[in-house]
Amino acid sequence: MKGLHDRSHRLPFDHPLHGVVAEPMTRKNGESAPSTAGFEPPIDVWEVPDAFRVRVELPGVAPDDVTIDLEDGDLTIRGEKHRDPAMSEAGAWSESRSGPFRRVIRLDRCVDPAAATADLVDGVLHAVVPKVESARPRRIAIGSAARDGAQTPRPPERADAPHADGTR
Numbered sequence: 794m795k796g797l798h799d800r801s802h803r804l805p806f807d808h809p810l811h812g813v814v815a816e817p818m819t820r821k822n823g824e825s826a827p828s829t830a831g832f833e834p835p836i837d838v839w840e841v842p843d844a845f846r847v848r849v850e851l852p853g854v855a856p857d858d859v860t861i862d863l864e865d866g867d868l869t870i871r872g873e874k875h876r877d878p879a880m881s882e883a884g885a886w887s888e889s890r891s892g893p894f895r896r897v898i899r900l901d902r903c904v905d906p907a908a909a910t911a912d913l914v915d916g917v918l919h920a921v922v923p924k925v926e927s928a929r930p931r932r933i934a935i936g937s938a939a940r941d942g943a944q945t946p947r948p949p950e951r952a953d954a955p956h957a958d959g960t961r
Contacts, residue, residue: 831892832874838898842930844923845900852916853889861911861920866902868909868922871895903928 837848849870851859859872876891904922911920 832890832894834870834894834896836870836896836898844921845898845904847898847918847920847922849896849918849920850916851913851918854913854916856913859913859918861918863904863906863909863922866900866904868898868900868920869895870898870918870920901928 834854835850839846845868847868847870851872851874854872854874858875859870862869862871871894873893874891876887879885880887900922901924903925905925906922908923909921911918913919
């Protein structure tokens with residue numbers, strides 16, 4: 794897991810989520826794409842044992858104006874926040890941003906795209922991207938060969954090691 798990387802919040806290099814969020818306009822080949830001064834929604838990403846969870850603040854954005862794609866472990870959220878037509882009147886003052894946006898979140902390739910879900914409720918997009926079963930943490934039982942009646946496996950002998958009778 795590469796981790797969370799955003800200009801406003803830096804995690805320690807060895808943090809498990811370091812590098813997960815790509816810059817807002819980054820192409821797949823890593824080159825920077827032209828940036829816009831438009832809307833850039835804040836993103837929260839966290840990992841739980843069975844999934845990655847993503848929360849994106851999208852106030853004033855309709856569900857039909859957002860698309861989410863998951864390809865090769867990259868979760869891409871794109872859309873557009875439209876300006877209120879009433880704000881185009883003379884004398885209007887606006888501090889809110891509008892325009893197209895695109896955010897890319899690099900997740901492990903061990904996710905299950907068919908099981909991913911997303912909901913946009915009260916201006917907040919919540920996405921859950923489950924991990925494939927083989928990538929989920931699991932506890933491994935420790936057996937005892939002696940307890941099970943089998944011989945304890947031994948490492949193979951080296952060719953140059955002396956035999957029990959002292960010969961090589």
